[in-house]
Amino acid sequence: ETGVTQTPRHLVMGMTNKKSLKCEQHLGHNAMYWYKQSAKKPLELMFVYSLEERVENNSVPSRFSPECPNSSHLFLHLHTLQPEDSALYLCASSQERGAYEQYFGPGTRLTVT
Amino acid sequence: GENVEQHPSTLSVQEGDSAVIKCTYSDSASNYFPWYKQELGKGPQLIIDIRSNVGEKKDQRIAVTLNKTAKHFSLHITETQPEDSAVYFCAAFRSGGYQKVTFGTGTKLQVIP
Numbered sequence: 757e758t759g760v761t762q763t764p765r766h767l768v769m770g771m772t773n774k775k776s777l778k779c780e781q782h783l784g785h786n787a788m789y790w791y792k793q794s795a796k797k798p799l800e801l802m803f804v805y806s807l808e809e810r811v812e813n814n815s816v817p818s819r820f821s822p823e824c825p826n827s828s829h830l831f832l833h834l835h836t837l838q839p840e841d842s843a844l845y846l847c848a849s850s851q852e853r854g855a856y857e858q859y860f861g862p863g864t865r866l867t868v869t
Numbered sequence: 870g871e872n873v874e875q876h877p878s879t880l881s882v883q884e885g886d887s888a889v890i891k892c893t894y895s896d897s898a899s900n901y902f903p904w905y906k907q908e909l910g911k912g913p914q915l916i917i918d919i920r921s922n923v924g925e926k927k928d929q930r931i932a933v934t935l936n937k938t939a940k941h942f943s944l945h946i947t948e949t950q951p952e953d954s955a956v957y958f959c960a961a962f963r964s965g966g967y968q969k970v971t972f973g974t975g976t977k978l979q980v981i982p
C-alpha cells in the first residue's frame with residue numbers, strides 16, 4: 757500500500773445529492789492533491805493543497821468543493837453533480853508542494869445518475 | 870499549455886519480450902518525467918522517473934530515456950512478465966512558481982504468458 761487511503765471506494769449519487777470523498781495520508785507529507793481520471797482522457801489535476809492552504813484550483817466547477825482541515829486529511833465535497841462528472845477521483849500526496857514524487861490513493865469510483 | 874502524447878494506447882507482447890512506450894511533450898520548461906503503473910482497482914504507482922539533466926535511468930528490468938532536444942521520453946521494460954500487465958502513464962512536470970503537471974492518456978500493456 758502507498759500510505760494514502762480513500763473512502764468510499766465506490767459511490768453512486770443522484771444529481772441533487774450532496775456527498776463527500778475523504779482522503780487520508782499516513783506519510784507525513786505536506787502537500788495533497790485531487791485528480792480526476794476519466795476513461796480515455798489524461799489525469800486532470802483539480803486541486804493542490806500545501807500545508808492546508810489551497811494553492812491551485814485548475815478551473816474546476818464550483819460544484820466540487822475541497823477542504824483540507826490538516827495536512828493529513830483532504831475532502832472533496834460534491835453537490836449537484838452532472839453525469840459527465842462520473843469518473844475515478846484520485847487523491848495523492850507529496851513531501852512538499854514542489855516535490856515531484858507523488859503517492860496516489862486507490863481512488864473513489866463515482867457514478868452520477 | 871503543455872501537451873503530452875503517449876503511444877501506443879494498447880500493447881500486447883509475449884512473456885519475455887521487451888515493451889516500449891513513448892511520450893512526447895511540448896513545453897520545453899518541463900523538467901521531470903515520471904512513469905506510473907496502474908493496476909486494476911488501484912491508484913497509479915510511480916515506477917521510475919527521470920529529470921531533465923539526465924538522459925537515461927535504469928532500475929532492474931525497467932529503464933527510461935529522455936531526449937530533451939526532441940522532447941520525447943520512453944519507457945523500456947525488458948523480459949516482460951505477466952505481472953507487468955497494467956496501464957502505464959507518463960507525465961511531464963514543470964516546477965517554478967507553481968507546479969504544473971500534464972499526464973499522457975495511458976498505455977494498456979498486456980503480457981501474454
